Amino acid sequence: MPRTPGQRAGLSHDAVLTAARTVFAERGLEGLSMRAVAKDLGVAPNALYSHVADKEALVDALLDDVLGALDPPDPDAEPLDGLRGVMLATFDLLGRHPDLVPLYLARQGARGTHAQVLGAAMTVLLARLGIDEDTSGRVVRALIVSTLGFAALATADDPALTPAHLRADLEATLDWLLLGAARV
Amino acid sequence: MPRTPGQRAGLSHDAVLTAARTVFAERGLEGLSMRAVAKDLGVAPNALYSHVADKEALVDALLDDVLGALDPPDPDAEPLDGLRGVMLATFDLLGRHPDLVPLYLARQGARGTHAQVLGAAMTVLLARLGIDEDTSGRVVRALIVSTLGFAALATADDPALTPAHLRADLEATLDWLLLGAARV
DNA sequence: TCGACGAATTGTACAGCGTCCAGTAAGCTG
DNA sequence: CAGCTTACTGGACGCTGTACAATTCGTCGA
Numbered sequence: 222m223p224r225t226p227g228q229r230a231g232l233s234h235d236a237v238l239t240a241a242r243t244v245f246a247e248r249g250l251e252g253l254s255m256r257a258v259a260k261d262l263g264v265a266p267n268a269l270y271s272h273v274a275d276k277e278a279l280v281d282a283l284l285d286d287v288l289g290a291l292d293p294p295d296p297d298a299e300p301l302d303g304l305r306g307v308m309l310a311t312f313d314l315l316g317r318h319p320d321l322v323p324l325y326l327a328r329q330g331a332r333g334t335h336a337q338v339l340g341a342a343m344t345v346l347l348a349r350l351g352i353d354e355d356t357s358g359r360v361v362r363a364l365i366v367s368t369l370g371f372a373a374l375a376t377a378d379d380p381a382l383t384p385a386h387l388r389a390d391l392e393a394t395l396d397w398l399l400l401g402a403a404r405v
Numbered sequence: 406m407p408r409t410p411g412q413r414a415g416l417s418h419d420a421v422l423t424a425a426r427t428v429f430a431e432r433g434l435e436g437l438s439m440r441a442v443a444k445d446l447g448v449a450p451n452a453l454y455s456h457v458a459d460k461e462a463l464v465d466a467l468l469d470d471v472l473g474a475l476d477p478p479d480p481d482a483e484p485l486d487g488l489r490g491v492m493l494a495t496f497d498l499l500g501r502h503p504d505l506v507p508l509y510l511a512r513q514g515a516r517g518t519h520a521q522v523l524g525a526a527m528t529v530l531l532a533r534l535g536i537d538e539d540t541s542g543r544v545v546r547a548l549i550v551s552t553l554g555f556a557a558l559a560t561a562d563d564p565a566l567t568p569a570h571l572r573a574d575l576e577a578t579l580d581w582l583l584l585g586a587a588r589v
Numbered sequence: 590t591c592g593a594c595g596a597a598t599t600g601t602a603c604a605g606c607g608t609c610c611a612g613t614a615a616g617c618t619g
Numbered sequence: 620c621a622g623c624t625t626a627c628t629g630g631a632c633g634c635t636g637t638a639c640a641a642t643t644c645g646t647c648g649a
Contacts, residue, residue, distance in 0.1 A: 255636065267637070268598050276636065323511040326557065326618035359558075359566060359574055366554025373513050374546055382543065390543055397581040403636040410628040411614020439607065452610070453626050460607065 234272045250320035285333025293342035300346040308368045315372035420455045421476040434504035469517025477526035492552045499556035
């Protein structure tokens, strides 16, 4: 349904984001172009720019949106279990969205609200592990890096490197990191 | 100097690679287009395709080329020192080429000859650490993942996260990984 | 109720990209 | 000298993200 100029399609940041999610789900990262998103909304490509600054901003939003599927760890949980749990859940989530892994890696995680919530929850648990505020930030990053990295390995379908194996390796790595960081 | 069709410019895979390196050094990853490389060689863009399959293949070659600056560890060195040494040297190297870090991450390292040489040397050292052939492959990957990951963190110029600090963190992480893997 | 205003959306366009195609000229091999 | 192979050209295709100006709508103040 082409629209004559000025007519409203009722777009919004959320609508654009939803469309982006749809397009991404159907055509993957490669098929995720501004034109494709616009087409999905039945709208001219540039209309998107009223609601989204950039393609990069849109992708950022998409990345954080995906992170919304993650439950932040219970602050009262056993810290080690809680931290291991989030990171493994992240690993599993990324396994369902392999295309996104390089993007997260390039951004070293994400910076949206969901990411911040997760980060804050992790910091609480780290504090309960006796890790001071100064170092907890970098421990969080180290955990994320390892998780993303192992997720990246899991996307390469090397038959000798099954996701299950890598998941176990990640688990061991996380424990080493956490115990090491807590001890210092 | 435009050339009439058929005249030879004397290109070669190496020449293209060298030009790519130049363009990358001067204009960064963003400026590294086939057209730019061709222009640097005084040649039509498509001429490159006689020597290089793809842009991706060219970038792959460039990535491995950069790795050529790395000395493989001495097989007779103390294994832990040797392994730590290569990975830290890699970290330092990546610090000099921040643009490339996401690319290495996306490819989980690299697959060219230089990368293979390094990998083989690392496997030897791991064997001397008592790590069997089956697991050494994945330990190598874990080391690479951590190194690339910390290098990625170092590219984000967060003043609270200096490269020097991250380098130290990486060193600790590597030791945890190696000791943990050797113990099992 | 009317007029003005700002926000939303359009068509058009630009510059750039990677890469394919058909043609041509040079060099090598017989 | 003939013929084949290789290297390169101009041109084009289809795609990308995005800027511009023009248009029309919903809304709000008078």
